Amino acid sequence: MATIKDIAREANVSVTTVSNVIHGRSSRAAPETIKRINAIIARNHYTPNLSARSLVNKSSRIIGVINHLFRSQAVSFMQDPFHGALLGGIEKAIQKRGYYMMIRTVADEQELFSLFNNWNLDGVILTGLFNDVFFERLLEMDKPLVLLDSYVKNEKVFNVGIDDFQGGFTAAEYLVKKGHRNIAFASPLFHGEEGVIKERFKGFKACLEKNGVAFNSKNVYQRDITIEEGMKVGRALGRRSDITAVFATADILAAGLIAGLTQSGRRIPEDVSVIGFDDLFFSRILTPPLTTIRQNIEERGRIAADTMMDYLEGKETMSRIVTPIELIERASVACLTRSK
DSSP states (O other): OOOHHHHHHHHTSOHHHHHHHHTTOGGGSOHHHHHHHHHHHHHHTOOOOHHHHHHHHSOOOEEEEEEEOOTTOOSOTTTSHHHHHHHHHHHHHHHHTTOEEEEEEEOSHHHHHHHHHHOOOSEEEEESOOSSHHHHHHHHTOOOEEEESOOOOOTTEEEEEEOHHHHHHHHHHHHHHTTOOSEEEEEOOOOSOOSHHHHHHHHHHHHHHHTTOOOOGGGEEEOOSSHHHHHHHHHHHHTOSSOOEEEESSHHHHHHHHHHHHHTTOOTTTTOEEEEEEOOGGGGTSSSOOEEEEEOHHHHHHHHHHHHHHHHTTOOOOSEEEEOEEEEOOSSOOOOSOOO
């Protein structure tokens, strides 16, 4: 099997030049040299020895993607369509630049410590973190961190997210403009933590207040993000004749809501309108197709991965990146206002 020295000898360049090409530092070599080296690598089916390289320069080129999941949550990280799209974006970017991805779910600080103690991760990407004991322990590990969908403010970490307040505001505004006044809010459980759901809730309430629509705490339904829990909320809403619309902070919940409402004999959108959040792939094939707030989940995963790799390679990086949202209008919201 060919070694990096064999590649360098055949290409008539130094081992350092071959190493730079392999690791994506192509600006340090002429285009024709890069082409020649890559041709020799392909012809010899050369694969870098990651273990040996890790021992030499303490870099594994492995980026961990960690989900902090509580044991009470039944849904697997990778079973969730939202995280599936996110992981797809991360994986594409990491593979393109010659890195590797390790996916792991950890429940507590002990599992986190075990992970870092047994694996040489160059950096870590995490989703939905709060400023708590888990985050404090994470900082103690002294690894580069990119947080996705987190409102933790710390100069030691990078953040990639969206304007969740505006997302909640936009969803409510769309319903209000369609003539809806008694609107339900369906979301996962949230308490005092600053996070994406709380921001969407704040945006939702701000829009109601701006438009003179009274907020009713009895219209708030909090459940886990699953189809089954969404169906329970849908059936509960089906027993209410006063609600004309519901904003679900995730498309998974919205899909369950539609199913539960339909089981209760309520028509969508004639009896109850539904707007979701995410624009996951199945939103287009629901009956009726779901109006939703779109966030480019896969693109955000790519940006998070590129931010991490840019930092590891000494390139300039932004501490916080906010990607756009967009209202996608389909057929799940009825207009209650009469056109003049």
